[in-house]
Each structure stands twice: as C-alpha cells, then as structure tokens.
Amino acid sequence: MNNSLWTVMGFTMRNKLRSKSFIIMTAVLAVLLIVVGNLPYLIDKLGGSGDKVTKVGYAAGQQAPIIEGLTKFYTNIPESNVELVPQASETELKSALENGDVKGYLTFVEDTAVGFPKVTYNSKSAFEGGTASSLSAALQQVKMELILNDGLNEEQKAQLFAPVSFETQKVSFTNEEGKTEEEQGVAIGLTYVMIIMLFMAVMITGQLIATEITAEKSSRVMEIIVTSVSPLKQMWGKILGTFVVAIIQIVILIGALVANLTLPHNKDILKDLGINLGDVDPMLMIYAGFFYLAGFFLYATLFAAIGSIVSRTEDLGQAIMPITMLTLVGFYIAIFGLQQPDSTLMLVCQYIPFFSPFIMFLRIGVAEPAWWEIIISIGILIASILAIGWLSAKIYRVGVLMYGKRPSVKEIIKAMKAYKV
Template identity: 45%
Template sequence: MNKLLPIINFTFANKVKTKSFVVTTVIFALLLSIGIHVPYLIQMFSGNEGATSSQIGLVYGNQPEIAASLEAFIDKQPDGKIKLMKYEQANDQALMNDMENGTIKGYLEFGEAEGLQFPKVMYTSKKNSMDLTLQSTLQPALENVKMQYVTRGSSLTEEQIAAISAPVIIEELKAEQAAGTGSAAVANEGSKTAAVNYVIVYGLIVLFFMTNMMTGNMIAAEVTSEKSSRIMEILVTSVSPLTQMFGKILGMFLVGLLQIAIFIAVVAINLALPYNQASLAELNLDLSQMDLSILLVGLIFYILGYFLYATLYAAVGSIVSRTEDLGQAVMPITMLSLAAFYVAMFSLSSPNSLLLKVCSYIPFVSPVTILLRYGAGDATLLEVGLSLLVLIVAIVFFSWLAAKIYRTGVLLYGKRPTMKELRKAMKAYKI
C-alpha cells in the first residue's frame, strides 16, 4: 500500500497536466454545451424564441362558430404558446403585410363545410412547413373543435366531448403482475419505471461507455509510452510491475471521475440557464419518483465493469512496444465495449428480451444489460446478485491473467510476442 499510493498520485497528477487531457476535456465540454443549446439555437434562427407566444391570423369568413370554438379552446391552454388574431375576410394584401411586418407568423383559413364534414383547414405562412411547436398546439385544438362541430345539436357535454376526443393510452403489463398483488403491484412497477429512472439508466450506460473508451485507452497508452521510452526498466527496480499496473488503473479511474465531474458540472450549468429551463420542464421529470436502488446497482456495476476492462487494457498495453501499434492491439477490447453499448441502447424499448437475459451473465456486457433489466425491466434482486457474482469471478480471473501478462510483457521489447512466446514467459512467473 505504501508503494501503491505514490503510483496512484503520480499517475493522476501526471495525466491531468498533459495537453491531451486538457484539450480532450475542453472539446467534450464544448460539444456538450453546443448539444444542449441546439434546440434553443434552432428556435432562435427559425424566428421562434419561445419566450413569447406566436401570433396567428384566423380568417373565419363563413365559419364564425368554428373560429369562436377554436379561440376559446386555445385561450384555455395554460402555456399560451399561440395567440389568435381574427380576420373577417381573407384580404390577401392585408394578410401579407401583417406577415411581412411580423404582426402574425401565418394565418388559418377554413374552407366550405359540406353536411357534417368538417371544413378543410389551410395554413399559410412564409415558410415551407409549419413550426413543430405550432403544429403540436393547433392539432389537438382543431381535433377538439372538430368533435364539437360534428356533435353539435346533441346532448353531449364538453366533458363528454373531451373524453371522446382524448387519445387512448395502452399501458403494458405482464400477466403475473396483473394477477399478483393487484393495483399495489402496478403502482410499485409504475414508480420504478418512471421517466427519471429511464434517464438514470440511460445516463449510466453512456457513462460506462465513455469511461471505457477514454480511460481504458489512456491506461494502455500510458503503459506503452513508458515501455517504449525505457522508463519501465527503471521503474521495475523500485516498484513491482503488479503495483504499477493496479496503481495506474486506480489513478486513471480518478482521472475518469474528474472528467465526469467536469462534464456533469457543464451540463448542470447549461441546463440552469433560463431559456433552457422551459425545455427541461417539458420532460416532466419527477425526482420524487427516483428509485435509489437503481442508482446503487448502476454505480456498483459501473465500477466493477470499469476494473474488468481496465485490467485488459493494461495487459494489452504491456505487450506493445510502440505507440503506433497500440490502436490495432486494443481493437478487440474496443469492439467488446462497443458491443455492450449497442446491445443496451438497441434494447431500451425491450428490456425483458431473451438477448438481455443471456447477456446479463456475460461479464463484458453484463454491467449495462443487468442495469437495463433492473431499471427498466423485470429483473429481480436474485438475478442481479447472480450477475454480480459472475462479474466478480470474471474480474478475479482476468486480473490474475492480466497481472501475469503485464509482469511478462513490460520487459519484452521488439516485435509483439506471439501467444506461444507469451505463454512460455508467463509460466516463469508466479502470481
């Protein structure tokens, strides 16, 4: 332990001072900031800042009742995204002038009604397509007005009309849940799979992938760099190769945590800006519905998964003598990390699939698949425990294997050793 701590401190302090670390961190922080501001920038350049409501012209002509119903429905909406400016007749020149000077962004016009058929609705503006925010507001409003128009003269109340026009939402529920403990079980399941829990699962999956790609490659590059510069020959005389390996892994883990903390701070600062608060509020994330057990399981598997991949990166880096050959050498580990990421991302909509159940017990992909099954699916604590046990056994085995490879590889120079040469050299050392 006395020799391990200096290695950890040296690795951490040495890496955070390098230009590559600073430049990479700044670039990722800028990309995150730009990505968060994309919706606002799109609105700003499209002329819809979102801070004020859009003024839309309404030419009612021969349909004053429909226009009045539409105006009444929109006025009742709490968000106030659009306002209507009524025109009795479609005076093309006057409407164009109002669009040119910004009084209105466009105008609605109703065609002739035939019998019970709702009249055709036309929207005219200077753009080729309707703004998505405007469309999402007008569509339900027109549906409601249409229902009132079609059922006019009947004895239906406004509440009944609203109930008829409301879309039907189908919730998925497994048979054993429905036949189990009734509504209490359904309520418990609903709280577990709340939107905020999906965000936690998604964030931890992305976090796991980013950590593997960044810190894993940094570990391999650090080992290869020291080996190619012959510093390794000096280091092994004072510190054992195994202490070096685990010291570098822990040091790089702290480097990765520092980067993650910086990125989280950048995201939090950008989301705290006033014009991003509205977009965040639309997500309807209720932190009171957060399941802390999902966060706990995710962090445990994130840390253990990191150490599994880190030992492999260190072992591969130790058998490469030139940094030019490092990319090709770590490619198999990178492919494993990509496989884990894509399996999880493409299974977000089906967390109880057979593929995920099998992958939950494969150590290289289990850190993200079991998290997805537990956070968004129906994995039990027993399944989580079995997956955790398999992962721990895999870490112990691959740490032992990586230690033997590292102990042998750091002092092998020249061409990359073959499997036969490496196996023969490994037999000479006892771990």
C-alpha cells in the first residue's frame, strides 16, 4: 500500500482526537492555563494588594513625632497600603483588633540606650510578613530623620534619602547589545515554560505511543495490521500521528494562555511588572521549536521500540522505566541549571543527546554559548536521532512479532540479524 503510512497516521490522529480522555485532558489543561493567564489580575484583586488597605492602630498621644513621621512616610508613597488609625487607649486597640477594625496595632517601650523606643506590632497572626516588613522599613527611616533632623537642611535630607538608581544587564560577548533585566526575565520565563512543555510532551505522548502499540500487540490486532502495513510504516505512522495531535493540543493550550495574558487588564499589570511579551527573541523561538521537535522524535522512537517488545500492558510500566528516568534526569538537571547555566555539569550534558534538548536550549535562553557549542550539540543530536530511529525501527520490526515473555537483549539482537528494515 503506497499510502499505508498516511493511513496509519490518519487512523492514529482520529482515534486520539475523538477519545474522551484527550478531550477532557485538553479542556482541563486549557482551563488551568486560562487561570494562569489571569493570575496577575487575580493576585492583584484577591491577594491583598491593589485597593485593599491595611489599617494599623496606635494609642493617640503616644510617641507623636514617630507617628507623625510614619504618617508622612506613607502619605508620600504612591498607592500606599497602610493606614494609621488612632484609638484612645491600648484597651480600645485590642478591642478594635478583635472586632476587625484594625489589622494590628503598634505599642512603644522607651529604650534610652538607643534613643528610640522599642516598637511592637501586635496582630492576630504571628506571620504578618508584608505589613511588618513595611512598618520596619518606615520606622528605620523615621529614626534616621529624627536623628538627623537638627543637622541637615531639607535639600541635604532629600539627597540622603533619594533611592540609588540601580539596574542589571546581561553582558553580551557578541556584536549584539546585552539583554536588559526585563528581556532576560522574559527569556528565562520562556525557557522554563519550554522545558516543562518538552518534558510533558515526552512523558505523555511517548507513553501514549508505547501503550497503543502494546495494546494492539496484546489483543493480537497487530497480526492483522502487519499483513497490510510494514512494521516500519506502522511505527512512523503512529509517531507522526501522535505528534500532530500533540501539536494541535499545544496550539490550543498556548493560544488559551497567550490570549488571556494579552487581555487589557493583564497587559497593564504585566507592564507594571516590567514584563513585555514583545521582548521575546525570535531566534529563541526558532531554537525552542527545533529542540522540541528533536526531543520529541528522539524519545518517541525509543518508546515505540520498547512498546513493540512488550506483550502485556501490565509489563509496560517496568519496561519504559529506563526511558522515564532519562527524561527525569534531563528535566531536573535543566531546572537546577537555571541558576548555574555555565557550570561544568551543564557544559558536559549539553552534548549528551538524551539531555541536550533540555540543556542546550536552557543555555541558549539564559547564558551565551559559543556558536560552535550549539553546532556540535545540534549535530550530535541529529545524528543520534537518525541512529536511534534506525535502531528502533529494527527493534520494532522484530518486536511486534515476538510474543510471550519480554525478550532479552540477546534474543532481540539475534532476531534483528535475521531481518532487514
């Protein structure tokens, strides 16, 4: 059959696209990504920031200079989220806290040795990190102003308390300009997402391929299929069909995420955070597509080969464990390598084909590997895909016709010598 490859590919696609598990999983993941895409907005509205103000009480008449300094400090902060509320006494402060009129209140104890009172922030919870940190920073500045109040004029005090202009920039050793902090942040975010997507693609679609092949073999359907379609066309038809389904799913999921991130309310929040989706490097997107394809086909052929030598689906989990461990090792090395992309471990692993789809893309995204490093890594990866694809095809050719217990490596090699792909 001249069109047998496309027939297997189309059959695989139809089965997966119509399956309830695929539809439900895609819908659930899309909903999760819609939530993630609106996370900046949800955090802004529900996370205690934005218009929500924390009311902090104090006893009227106590430590008037400090209270005046705190009031001035928070008045000068744009969109301040702390409001000082006076109460008649500490007893009323405790009642206001109990009734929810204030989130906490301040008490003062004189400390003559320091020249500034000890301040305690009293609240219902021992973990008031955000408000407590804000008050601590404000009190530190109030203390400095009180100490320096008599020795400096207003202009000198303004210069003293003016924030230092400080930013970070990635140094580039090519002719291009270095990446700014915002561009580097976007690149790191994209790299992180790509690594997770590749890991999910390898784990989910690879196991789907192996499971389908094993299920056909255990139900003896494989014996009928091999009379019409050669094993090699079967293998690549299933791999390509599953790949197209995976691409459709990824397009749906990425579309849901990007569509929600670009909504007006999210665009404004991302802009405030210094995140601009337009800062994504086009070359990084090209590398992302290449390493995704390379990683998928490298592992898909391995999963197909393993699935072909297993006669029962109950034994499949144990059989694919070595491949699963390889993907996990590559994934975790990449995640930990986000902090040290130029470490010796990363420099070595970028040339190992089972890890390079994760590691090389990571280094391109967050470091600056030399052009020859990229060329060598890609060359080794492509050669490995061709070699592993050829080997997997030979294993698949003999594996689909071997029943009973899982054959040993020696038996597989002996059977491979008897057949040509």
